[in-house]
Amino acid sequence: MHRTRVRIVADVLDANDTIARANNEDFEAAGVSVVNLMSAPGAGKTALLERALPHLGVRVGVLEGDVQGTLDAERLASLHVPVTQIQTDLGFGGECHLDANMVRAALPEVPLDELDLLVVENVGNLVCPAEFRIGEHRRAMVCSVAEGEDKPLKYPLMFRACELVLVNKIDLLPHLEYDLDLFLANLRTVNPACAHLLVSARTGEGVEAFRDWLRAAASPRTPARPPAVAPGVPEPAR
Amino acid sequence: MHELALAESVVKIAEEHADGKRVTKVELAVGALRQVVPEALAFGFEAVAVGTAAEGAVLEIDEVPARLACEACGAETERSGFPLACGRCGSLDVDVRSGEELLVLALELEGERDPERRA
Secondary structure, eight states: OOEEEEEEEEETTHHHHHHHHHHHHHHHHHTOEEEEEEESTTSSHHHHHHHHSTTOOSOEEEEEEESSOSHHHHHHHTTTOOEEEEEGGGSSSOTTSOOHHHHHHHGGGSOGGGOSEEEEEOOSOSSGGGGOOOSOSEEEEEEEGGGOTTHHHHOHHHHHHOSEEEEEOGGGGGGSOOOHHHHHHHHHHHOTTOEEEEOOTTTOTTHHHHHHHHHHHHSTTSOOOOSOOOTTOOOOOO | OHHHHHHHHHHHHHHHHSTTSEEEEEEEEEETTSOOOHHHHHHHHHHHHTTSTTTTOEEEEEEEOEEEEETTTOOEEEESSSSOOOTTTOOSOEEEEESOOEEEEEEEEESSOOTTSOO
């Protein structure tokens, strides 16, 4: 049988990125800044948002991605911020992350006209969400000290995708054999430009600095720069 | 398991370009920095290709090494993974020139156009 070779050169993520651009145009048209917040399961994304969103002073909404259920959305809705739930188990091969199309399908339910800032709480996962842009302006992640210092080296794709790492659960430091300097050195080896904030959703420590970052992210013409950057950590590249 | 979602996308691209023919091989370029597990991608591809023009096709994965251009010493060096440090002077101030690709490069197609099959 006759076989022919056809050259194509097509980006595998092009279909997703095309939809992500359409999402981004909708966000821009509505004047909404979008933060894609990612982490491993249990790092404390929802807990941090519960702490940070009250008293933020900007009109903020949350798009909540979960494989199953509405537990996180219920927690956040009790703060009286508009929350839209996306359940990813309807997708095939996309259960473990949000992609641009899932976000697009949810957009009619999001009151963009009433918002300055939309935080997308991605599905807890350190691999897949890094690969799929959803039309966001900024990407941040939560990494708790309970996860160990080696995570940037094990999941470099995720740590490279973000401009801010929120090092959460620092109230646990006295109880752990966790070397914060080693974690930050590991972060620098995969993403030298990445900034970080030390936070505790439990005690509230560092949360005001996260609020400042979110406020800066919400003003489209103000570049968001985390204020509390440890010595030796370069500012995020712009 | 982002490989399954990536495999879906690869099959879609293959179908779009198959022109109604059977796809016997898909050539893929995968950058070393993409954290793609070739076996997982091949497994996912085999599964999602069932019932499409790419069913049974061979997935050929070429890994593209990371090439770094050093801003400090100017050297261009190759790395197989992290840390992304210059191979000559060790500086982390590098520009990634390759290693982040995720491309369908080419297809091998067999036979005449199948009128029953959607292009």
